Structures are given as C-alpha cells and as structure tokens.
Amino acid sequence: MDYVLHVLVMVSLYAILATSFNLLIGYAGLFALSHAAFFGVGAYVTAILAAKLGIAFPWPLLAGIAVTAALGAAIALPALRIGGDYLVIVTLALQVILTAVLLNWTALTGGTDGIRAIPRVELFGFKLDTPGRFLPLAVVVAAICFAVAARLGASPFGRALKAMRENEAATQAIGKNIVAMKLSVFAIAAGLASVAGSLYAHYVTFVSAESFTIELTIYLLAMVILGGTGNLAGSLLGAFILAVLPELLKFVDMPPDIADKMRQIFYGLLLIVMLRLRPQGLLPESASAHHYNAPSERPPVDAPVAAAALEGRGLERRFGGIVAVSALDITIEPGRITGLIGPNGAGKTTAFNLLTGFLQPDRGEVRYRGRSLNDLKPHRIVRLGVARSFQDLKLFTGLSVLENVLVALPGQRGDHLAYVYFAPWVVRREEHHNLGRAMAILEFVGLGERAGELASDLSYADEKLLVVARLLATGAEALLFDEPLSGLAPNALAKVFPVFKRLAASGRTLCIIEHNLDVIRELCDRVVFLDEGRKLAEGTAEQLMRDPDLSRRYFR
C-alpha cells in the first residue's frame, strides 16, 4: 500500500514539474533545458535551510521560490536578446554549473555526499513521515501550483505568451514587451519547479546532485510532449503515465541499474515516436471558444481620432557598406493615405523599420506628436500610437482569428501578473469588454463570421484582412501597412478598399507600401517614390505617373 502511495506522491511532484515546464516550452515557446536545475535549487535551498539551520516548513519552500525565480530570470537574461539555440546552450550551461556547484561547494552542499537527514514536514502536530501522510500535502500543493500555472495560461498574459511563441517580432509590433514577458514566465516556471524540489527534499529527506541531471529534464520533456504542449491538463496526464508506467518494469526480473537504464531508453524512444506520430500529444492544445461569450454591444471602430503626422527627418541607415536609406525626409499626414512606392530594394521596408523602431537610424530623427521616437523599443512606439504590419504577415497562426485581435488590444490589465493573480475580477470584466471590441474590429473588416477559426485555416485574402484587424486593434492612430494588398484578386480588393478609406476618413494616419499602380491611384492621396534609399519624388499618383524618368525606374 505504501508503495502505491509513494508513486502517487511522485506523480504529484512530477505534475508540478511538467506543468511548469509546459508553461515555458508549450506556451512561451522558450526551449530551456534547465528545469532539473530549478528543481534541484529548490531542493537544496530547502535542504540547507531545514537540515543545517533548522528552519521549519514552509519557510524553506518560500525561500527556494525566491532564489530560484531570481536565478531563472537572471539566467535567461543574456539569451533573451537572441533566443533560439542560444537559450538552449545558456540553460544547458546552468545545468552544468549547478552540478559543479553541488559537487564542489562541499561546505554548503555536502559535495558528493549530498545532504542527509532533512527534517520532515510537521503540520498541526503531525509528522508527515510516511507516503500516506505526505500525500495530502503533496496533492494540495500540486493543486495550488496547477492553479497558478493554469490561471497564467488562461489569462490574457498566457495568450500573449502564445503569440510570442508564434512570432516574436509580431508580438512586439502589437505593443508587447517581450523581454518582460520572458523574464516573468521564466521566474514563474522556475519558482514552481522549486516548490516541487522543496517538497521532494522534505519527503525523501536526502538530496544529492545525481537527482538533478539533464536526464531528469529529458524525462520531464517526455511528459510534456506525451501529454501535449500548450495544454496543462496534458502535462498532468503525461506526468501520471510516465510516473506509473515504469513502475510496471519492477515486475520484470532484472538488476535495478539495468532497469533504470531501460526506463530511460523507453522515455527516449517514446519522445521520438510521439514526435513522429502525434507531435501534438495525447491532449492537443485547443483553440478557445471565446467568441461565443462576446457581449452584444460593439464599440465603434472608425470613431474620429485626434490627428497627428508621423515625420522622419534626414533618416539614414547603412548595412555594412550598403546604404539602405539615405537623407530621407518623409511626412505621413493624418486623415489621408500616403503611398510608398519604388522598385524592389528601394528601401521601403527599411523606411518602415526606421519609422517604427525595428531599426535605429544611423542618422536623423523620427517624430510623432511632438516627441522623438529615436531609441525607443518597437513596443513603446506602438503604445505611443505608431504601429506597422509585415509584408510576410506574421500572423499568430496557432491562435484563433479572434485571439489574434484580442491579444493586440492595448492597455490590457490582464497582461500584468498582479492583476491576473490578485484582481481576477478586474481582468474578467476587462476581457468581457475586450471581446466586444475585438468582435467589432473583426466585423469592421468583414471577418466576423470567422472569429472562431484558427488563423492558419484562413484564405490568403482573409489573412490580409486579419493583418489589418490586428493592427487596428493596437489602438495606434498611425498605421503603416507593408504591402497589405499585394496578391489580392480584384473582388477581394473591392472588399478591402472601403476599410482603408473609412480609416483615413476617421482621421488616422495611414501609409501603405504598394506595387500595384491601380491600387495606388484608387487609394493614395499622396505618393512618395523611393529608389536606392532616396526619396526621388513626392506628389499625387497622377503627377508621379506622368514623370517619364520615374516610370522608367519603376518598370526597368
């Protein structure tokens, strides 16, 4: 009986580890290989405080959370700017250095002997010294940890994490501070892993470096993949299956160290086979059904806004020896649509990048509403009212159409952990209101019917409309569209034209990059012609098209 209870205690601990690991991998798309290390730090902090200093539960657990969360945030710092493979190597390095510290800082960690005789937890005069007595505590703590993770995952912050997983640049372009998001999710995932470590130390009463190796991280990874990334319930299932299944090996007669290796071979094979046959896991991530709950009132989308011009003065940007943009003066007036045209490689997209903070100019200044936008991060510029779209769309393809718009709405208190955890009713009310706003925007561009579909299932024309809707949702008044209409058939164009015209009529400051001269003639009040990084001409479409030199450049 004790044996079954013991397995259940371990299932509880693995459940905490797998769900928190899933937050990092499945939600935020951050591939960190340091989860065993976070678990180990939590266990050792508890071991040291409880066994050496005699501090009683729950203080070592809380101290462990603080230490590990800080470590998680700090370790991620150098990798945040670049991500991808760099995050893998930095987190792997944390694993290596932790093992070195545990083995070599003998005075603190006991070296290869580890730390023994960690006091058991005493609660209400009961000593939790058997699996049966420890199990209720483990289950309750695991439930709390799951609630913390699930609350995060289901919040607007969790939605923003998924957006970041789909596309980091686009997440910045809707005004999210992705560095802060990464630090937060790292701190939370590390803190949760530390809770599991603390319980483990009290339960087993002995810790040593061998329990916190890269192999454990891979084991946890197998749980997350088996259960399904981006679905926390899947991680519970994965933890349960992978903690219970290997116990069956106990009934096969083989030496314990061989059995342990066979177990690990099994996890490894399981990982590969799952990824081949069912990469989404047993319980796949499901698109939310938010759109059913949208309130009926729809705030107006094209209400008049206070106008302002976006100005670039003397902008210059070089890449190595190549001048991408040079001495560019550009003014994008409010209340009309400015077209940016020119042959391929003329510097149009670079100009957009400079105007929206995705690139810093080597020279010159960008001004909006009387302030300089130089040296501001893209997400800050979006919040000040200047947003841009991308030529390659960069939609959040794994999210629903509605979520693509919802996530972009500005000033969401649900993006802040303090509100998510301590004022959920505020977030809930805001979310209800935002559903109405998002639906209004979708209906404005003509995608109301598609709200519940996955963005990856849209037709090309609808994808283009969603790009407009998402940019509109940021609440910015200056909207820069990089080829919003390219590749659209005439009937689709006819659907989109009024959207742009109504936005310009509302006083918004619009700029589009476009190649199709018919579209330019139809939409643009003013056209700026760029070539080789310089502004060659500016005027109405008709004026520019009459210039034989420009036509030659354009059609060469």
Add this chain to the structure above:
Amino acid sequence: MDLFVQLFANGLVNGSHYALLGLAFALIFGTTRITHFAFGPVYALSAYGCWLSAEKFSAPLPLAIVAGIATGALAGALAYLVVYRPFERKGSPPLVILIASLGLFIVLENAIGVAFGTDTKVVPAPPSTVFLWGPLVVTGVQLAQVVMLALTGALLWLYVTRTRFGKALLAMTDSPDMARIVGIDTLRVSLVAFAVGSAIAAVPACLILVKDGATAHMGFIAVFMAFVAVVVGGVGSLRGAVAGGLALGLVESIGMAKIPTEWQNSIAFVVLFVVLLVRPTGLFGGR
C-alpha cells in the same frame, strides 16, 4: 614564468580537444542546422568502438583508433538517416528535431550503459611516453591531441576547399537555404556532414579514452563543450569553432592558476555568458 608556460601548454592541449569537438559540431550544425545533442553519445560510442577493438580483438592502438573513427562515422550517419531525416522530410520545425535529438541522446547513452556497464573502460597498455622540454612536461597523448587538431583541421580544410563536394559542404555552412536554392543535393551533403563530423569527433574521443578512459556518460560534457565552442566562436564558422575551442581551453587553464581544478567547466560557462552579453554573434561571427 615556468608555471605560466606549463599552464599555457595545458590550455593548448585541452583547447585542441575542445576545438576538435567544436569543429565536428560546427560542421554538422552549420550544414544541417540540426542541434544534434546525440553528438555526445555518438562521441562516446566511438570511444567504446576503439576500446572494444583494443580490448576484445587485441588490435594495436592505431588500428583501434581507426575502428573508433569508423564507429563514429557510421553511428553519426545512422543517427541522421534513421532519426533526423524523417523529421526533415515531414518539414518538422527545428524545435521538434531538437527534442528528438534529446530523445536519441538519452536512448544511446543508456544503451551504452546497458551494453557495456557503467565502469570506466581503459585501453590495455596505454602509451606512457613523457616529453621533458626544459620546464615543460608533456605526455605523448597530450602531444597527440594538439597534433591531431592540426592534422584533422588541415585535412578538413583541404577537403572543403579543394573537392567539389567539400565546397558544397562549406557553402551549406554559410547559408543552408541558398545551397538548397542553387541545387546542392542536401540529403547527400547532410549525410556526409554527419559522417565526417562524427568521424572528427571520434578522434578526441579515442584520445580521451587513452588518456582518462571512457564512460557511458562522457558524451554530455563533450556535446556541451562543443556547443559552447561553436557559440563562442560564432555560429556558422568552422574557423570560429576551432578558435572558440582553443580560447576556452586557454582561458580555463590560465584561470586555473587561481581557481581549483574542479571548477573547470564553470569557467567555460563564464566565458559563454560574457560572450553572449557582449558579442552575441560570437568572437568570429560576422552576422
């Protein structure tokens, strides 16, 4: 001064070891962009291949090393064909292939443990030549580590600059997508990259076997140091990986004048951390 000379020599020796690992990893990673974690156990497998030939089949050491290299090349090529290639054909994202490589890592590492046990394997009569040059003490194996870096590096350099196929390989480390566009047969190139890369990694594996012995777990630190050498040197550059490996060895060794030996790997970590903060593209990475 004498101490410094000795530390420098030791750093060069360990640096050569890391440089070979880095070179091998960079060749595979650069051409295929697969984060090949199973590089570690494949490296270990090469050492075991060498050990098996020497111990069970009484092969002379040079022959045993050749057997080790062949083991590595075969295992590396199989890893690509059996595990990675199907994912590539399915168009799986890099993250999925990375996770699969971790799965393969743990499978191979434990399979070695099951097949050979967990004790340290040593070759029957390891050469015990010691050279005394003034204040400098260098063992034959240490010398071999440096010489093999020079030799392997030179051979690889000739291969990627003089042969048609080698040039395709180099073109792919520079820009895999471009290589695809200009019609290089990426399956063959990837396969060769895995085979050649694993063969190169087998050289330091066999030398470590002779020097310190082999264990089933020796692969983890090898793939870690290889990865660090590549990142420090600059992703996508073979020369960078060699320079990164040498730099790691030297910094570790010079650092050890002040710091106890067991913190060796931590120095690599500090170097990595600083490089990523100060120059994220690596010491020799242009982009």
